[in-house]
Amino acid sequence: QKEVEQDPGPLSVPEGAIVSLNCTYSNSAFQYFMWYRQYSRKGPELLMYTYSSGNKEDGRFTAQVDKSSKYISLFIRDSQPSDSATYLCASRGGGSYIPTFGRGTSLIVHP
Amino acid sequence: DGGITQSPKYLFRKEGQNVTLSCEQNLNHDAMYWYRQDPGQGLRLIYYSQIVNDFQKGDIAEGYSVSREKKESFPLTVTSAQKNPTAFYLCASSHYDNTEAFFGQGTRLTVV
Numbered sequence: 601q602k603e604v605e606q607d608p609g610p611l612s613v614p615e616g617a618i619v620s621l622n623c624t625y626s627n628s629a630f631q632y633f634m635w636y637r638q639y640s641r642k643g644p645e646l647l648m649y650t651y652s653s654g655n656k657e658d659g660r661f662t663a664q665v666d667k668s669s670k671y672i673s674l675f676i677r678d679s680q681p682s683d684s685a686t687y688l689c690a691s692r693g694g695g696s697y698i699p700t701f702g703r704g705t706s707l708i709v710h711p
Numbered sequence: 712d713g714g715i716t717q718s719p720k721y722l723f724r725k726e727g728q729n730v731t732l733s734c735e736q737n738l739n740h741d742a743m744y745w746y747r748q749d750p751g752q753g754l755r756l757i758y759y760s761q762i763v764n765d766f767q768k769g770d771i772a773e774g775y776s777v778s779r780e781k782k783e784s785f786p787l788t789v790t791s792a793q794k795n796p797t798a799f800y801l802c803a804s805s806h807y808d809n810t811e812a813f814f815g816q817g818t819r820l821t822v823v
Contacts, residue, residue: 608751634811643717643801643814644754688753690812697742697761697805698769699812703753 603627604691606702615711619676621687623702626670629694633665635674636688638704644688648674679709714738717802717815724789724796724822732787732818734802741807743785747771748799748817757800760785761807789820797822 606623613619621635632651636644648663650656656663664673672689686706690699715736724730736743742761746754756769760779774793779785785804789796799819805812 606753636814641799641817641819643715643816646811646813649811697807698744698756698759701746701754703751 602702603630603700604689604702606689606705608703608705610706610708612708612710613679615679615681615709617679617709619674619679619683619707619709621674621676621689621705621707623672623689623691624670625672625691625700627691627694627700628667628670630691630700631693632691632699633663633672634690634699635661635663635672636690638686638688640685647687676707679707681709681711683707684709715802715804715813715815717800717818719818720816722818722820724820726822727791729788729790730820732789732800732802732820734785734787734815735783736785736802736804736813736815737783738804738813739782740804740813741782742805743779744803744805744812745769745775745777745785745787746801746803748801754801757787796820 634649635647638644653667660677662675686704688704689702692699744759745757758777760766802815803812
C-alpha cells in the first residue's frame, strides 16, 4: 500500500462547478500536507500547504485535513478551464522532511 | 528572480550513453531532491541531499548517480545501467525544516 493514495481520474466537470479532490494517507506521523498543481509538461507548483488538521483558504481554493480519518481534500470553487491540470497531494512528517506524493488526479474543466 | 532551473528541457540519449541533467537553485535551500515521473505512477524519489557533500538514495536509485559539491547545484547522471531511462525528471528543493518543496520545470529524457 502506498503511503499516500490518490484517484488518478480523470475528473471532468463543467465550468463554474465546485471541485473536490481527495487523498488518503496511511502514516499517522504525517503532519504537513501540501497540494501541487501541474500543467502538462511543466513542473508542479505549490498551491497550498497545511499543518495538522483543519482548513485553509486561499481565494477559490480550500485545503482541508482530517487527521482522524487520514483524509486530505482540496476544494476549488467556481472552477475555470485554466484549472485543468493534474493535482498532486503530498504529506510529510514523523521526523522525515521528504514529502511523499500521491499519483495525482487529472482534472478537466470544460467550458 | 529566485527559483530552480533545470536544463536542458528536452534531452535525447542513445542507448549505452551516460547523460547528466542539471539542477541549480538560488533559493538558499538546504535540501534538494530528484524525482522521476512516469504516466500513472506519480513522483518517485531517486536521490536526495540534505547538505553539501552528502546525499542519500531514494526509492529508485539504481542506474542513477548524483553529486552535491555546492549548495546551489545537484546534478543527476543517468547511467547506461538504468534499464528504462525515458521519463520526465523533476528537481526540487526545500529548507531542511520547511514543509514546502519547490520544483523546477523538468527535463524530458528520451532514449533513442
